[in-house]
Amino acid sequence: MNPEKVVFGFFIVLALTLNFGFFVGELDNPDHHNGWELFAVVVVNLIATVLKFGDRTQIGAVLLSTSLVAMLQLIAAVLVWVFAVHVTGGGLTPRTTASIVSLTGGAMIANVISVVLLVVETFMLRR
Amino acid sequence: MDTIVFLILRRMRAPLLVLIVTYALTVTGLALIPGVDAAGQPTPPLSLFHAFYVLSYTATTIGFGEIPYPFSDAQRLWMTLTIYASVIAWLYSIGTLIALLGDRAFQRAIVERRFARRVTRIASPFHLVCGYGETGQALVQALTDRHQRVVVIEWQEDRINLLQIESHREYVPALLADARSPSDLEAAGLRSRWCAGVVALTDDNRTNLKIAIAAKLLRPEIKVFCRADSHDTEANMASFGTDHIYDPFDSFAVYLATAIQAPCLVLLYAWLSGLRDATLDEPIYPPAQGLWVLCGYGRFGKAVYQRLKAQGMDLVVIEADPGRVGLPAEGGVAGRGTEAETLEQAGIQSAVGLVAGTDDDANNLSVLMTAKQLNPKLFLVARENRADNQELYQAVGAHIVMHPSRIVAERIRVRLGTPLLADLERYARYQDHDWACALISRIAALVEDRVPDVWELTIDAEQAGAVCDAGTQGAPVTLDTLLRDPSDRDIRLPALALLRIHKSDRTLLPEGRVVLRSGDRLLFCGTEAAKWRMQWALRNCHALDYVQTGGDGHYGTVLTWLGRRLGWHGERRR
Numbered sequence: 158m159n160p161e162k163v164v165f166g167f168f169i170v171l172a173l174t175l176n177f178g179f180f181v182g183e184l185d186n187p188d189h190h191n192g193w194e195l196f197a198v199v200v201v202n203l204i205a206t207v208l209k210f211g212d213r214t215q216i217g218a219v220l221l222s223t224s225l226v227a228m229l230q231l232i233a234a235v236l237v238w239v240f241a242v243h244v245t246g247g248g249l250t251p252r253t254t255a256s257i258v259s260l261t262g263g264a265m266i267a268n269v270i271s272v273v274l275l276v277v278e279t280f281m282l283r284r
Numbered sequence: 285m286d287t288i289v290f291l292i293l294r295r296m297r298a299p300l301l302v303l304i305v306t307y308a309l310t311v312t313g314l315a316l317i318p319g320v321d322a323a324g325q326p327t328p329p330l331s332l333f334h335a336f337y338v339l340s341y342t343a344t345t346i347g348f349g350e351i352p353y354p355f356s357d358a359q360r361l362w363m364t365l366t367i368y369a370s371v372i373a374w375l376y377s378i379g380t381l382i383a384l385l386g387d388r389a390f391q392r393a394i395v396e397r398r399f400a401r402r403v404t405r406i407a408s409p410f411h412l413v414c415g416y417g418e419t420g421q422a423l424v425q426a427l428t429d430r431h432q433r434v435v436v437i438e439w440q441e442d443r444i445n446l447l448q449i450e451s452h453r454e455y456v457p458a459l460l461a462d463a464r465s466p467s468d469l470e471a472a473g474l475r476s477r478w479c480a481g482v483v484a485l486t487d488d489n490r491t492n493l494k495i496a497i498a499a500k501l502l503r504p505e506i507k508v509f510c511r512a513d514s515h516d517t518e519a520n521m522a523s524f525g526t527d528h529i530y531d532p533f534d535s536f537a538v539y540l541a542t543a544i545q546a547p548c549l550v551l552l553y554a555w556l557s558g559l560r561d562a563t564l565d566e567p568i569y570p571p572a573q574g575l576w577v578l579c580g581y582g583r584f585g586k587a588v589y590q591r592l593k594a595q596g597m598d599l600v601v602i603e604a605d606p607g608r609v610g611l612p613a614e615g616g617v618a619g620r621g622t623e624a625e626t627l628e629q630a631g632i633q634s635a636v637g638l639v640a641g642t643d644d645d646a647n648n649l650s651v652l653m654t655a656k657q658l659n660p661k662l663f664l665v666a667r668e669n670r671a672d673n674q675e676l677y678q679a680v681g682a683h684i685v686m687h688p689s690r691i692v693a694e695r696i697r698v699r700l701g702t703p704l705l706a707d708l709e710r711y712a713r714y715q716d717h718d719w720a721c722a723l724i725s726r727i728a729a730l731v732e733d734r735v736p737d738v739w740e741l742t743i744d745a746e747q748a749g750a751v752c753d754a755g756t757q758g759a760p761v762t763l764d765t766l767l768r769d770p771s772d773r774d775i776r777l778p779a780l781a782l783l784r785i786h787k788s789d790r791t792l793l794p795e796g797r798v799v800l801r802s803g804d805r806l807l808f809c810g811t812e813a814a815k816w817r818m819q820w821a822l823r824n825c826h827a828l829d830y831v832q833t834g835g836d837g838h839y840g841t842v843l844t845w846l847g848r849r850l851g852w853h854g855e856r857r858r
Binding site for chain 1: 290293294296297300301304305307308311312331332333334
């Protein structure tokens with residue numbers, strides 16, 4: 158067992174599970190989507206992205222790109238949140254909640270691809 | 285490209301992780317600890333956004349203060365921790381990045397990338413020169429002087445530095461690498477479609493051999509030029525099709541033999557292969573009759589001995605170590621030749637010429653000086669082993685100084701720059717002294733006191749479109765036509781055709797009435813102005829029509845009609 162692989166897999170799967178946790182619930186209901194959870198999703202995704210740095214294989218490159226996509230979506234979601242709550246002062250209306258949650262939904266698909274690739278790689282390199 | 289990005293990413297992984305975790309923890313803490321208002325009443329903690337904002341300016345040591353409200357003591361306690369943790373995390377990240385910039389592997393990756401980019405950016409045929417010793421230096425200088433592109437591979441760093449401070453007319457990308465490794469050859473553009481040839485000039489025969497093999501295997505169609513100092517290596521290189529192999533000692537022996545037999549031929553070749561704008565050399569006449577003394581019977585001495593003996597000349601050999609290198613069949617004198625006794629034993633008083641050909645410059649100079657004292661009328665030939673001794677050889681009054689590196693460089697330069705000139709030399713070798721002298725005086729009349737410009741011409745659509753068209757339209761062009769001035773056909777251009785290759789026929793000094801055919805290759809010499817004026821007749825059908833018939837071309841229907849109306853006809857346009 159390679160501890161590096163454990164950490165790597167841990168963060169990639171955690172990124173997906175947290176993302177899913179934030180995503181589930183009614184699309185436009187702010188009570189179903191916790192800000193802290195979004196924060197955790199962003200942090201864990203950042204860590205997962207950095208862990209994927211420096212892998213020169215083809216699959217490593219695709220893994221990195223899925224993570225970059227997820228980060229792009231998540232940062233967009235965070236910006237919408239910050240704008241709604243702090244800048245415009247409109248608060249979390251169903252409209253903004255819906256757009257935040259759908260953005261993280263996109264990030265989740267990227268994370269799903271990431272996990273699928275991880276599983277595929279694990280199977281292909283079974284030793 | 286990849287290497288650099290991956291190096292950065294890999295090295296920055298740990299610092300970035302530390303940074304992310306520190307930020308996450310401290311932001312979380314700050315967003316959980318309640319604050320206090322001016323009246324001392326507890327307020328809700330900072331939002332995540334505000335916590336991130338506060339952290340961003342504290343961690344980067346900008347420090348705006350306690351925004352938006354003064355902090356509670358609990359918050360201040362947490363901030364104290366935060367400041368130390370985050371500043372350390374930043375220092376760690378930036379320190380790693382700076383250490384990476386100073387890293388040798390990283391810098392090498394950057395240099396290699398820059399080199400590869402410059403090589404791929406070359407968009408004209410270039411030659412790959414392996415080895416930047418004296419030969420490589422001379423060749424690169426000569427090629428760039430003629431505006432040809434060169435890429436250099438050299439494994440000694442100080443030589444690369446030397447290349448970078450030398451001034452060349454063309455930019456020369458240089459890579460610090462071992463030319464024996466095929467991947468480095470590829471990095472230097474061996475696979476590029478512009479790579480026209482590989483020149484192996486290192487001072488090690490085995491390295492040259494390895495380069496030749498790699499080049500022939502990876503790019504069988506390009507030309508490979510090699511320096512070889514032994515017949516053994518030469519035969520090995522020839523066995524797998526190395527295009528041109530140069531042995532400096534054999535080359536010089538041929539040169540010396542030719543200089544004795546036909547001095548004009550040597551002068552002719554020196555003029556034609558001279559660098560642009562140089563002044564014309566004076567001929568030298570080594571004595572052909574009488575005794576020659578040859579000091580040193582190593583590789584150089586043996587090559588000279590064989591050539592001169594084949595011409596039936598009288599030779600005495602002096603060799604310091606006959607046990608190691610041997611002596612010719614009819615014997616010789618054992619000794620260094622630096623002392624008068626040995627030279628006298630060899631008969632220096634009655635000799636006409638002396639060749640100082642050991643591999644030690646100090647000995648050679650000593651031989652020359654002693655011999656000159658004993659017999660001031662001697663013709664002196666010296667082998668110069670290191671280029672920095674050139675002035676000493678001039679001071680001692682040697683008539684011919686042979687430098688192995690320069691000879692190889694010169695020959696490869698001619699072969700690369702004007703291949704037909706190298707052919708000319710080969711065919712001209714069978715001509716006699718008078719032929720060469722006659723040609724020399726013809727050239728001297730054309731160019732006065734400057735080295736003639738030598739250029740090649742292939743009769744094809746690209747270089748001589750007008751001539752090709754005229755040929756297909758049934759008005760074949762003669763060589764004489766080309767040599768007329770396109771602004772006044774009664775004046776002849778100061779140029780001379782030296783060689784014509786038609787299919788497999790070669791004609792030295794082709795006559796003016798020779799009809800030029802598509803695919804012919806010609807070698808001209810003359811002034812530079814003549815070279816450019818000739819382009820008119822080659823490319824412009826009206827100019828060609830004029831030099832051919834004296835007629836004036838028509839410039840389209842409208843002008844022809846106008847010309848007829850205004851009575852331009854019959855007048856010659858200048």
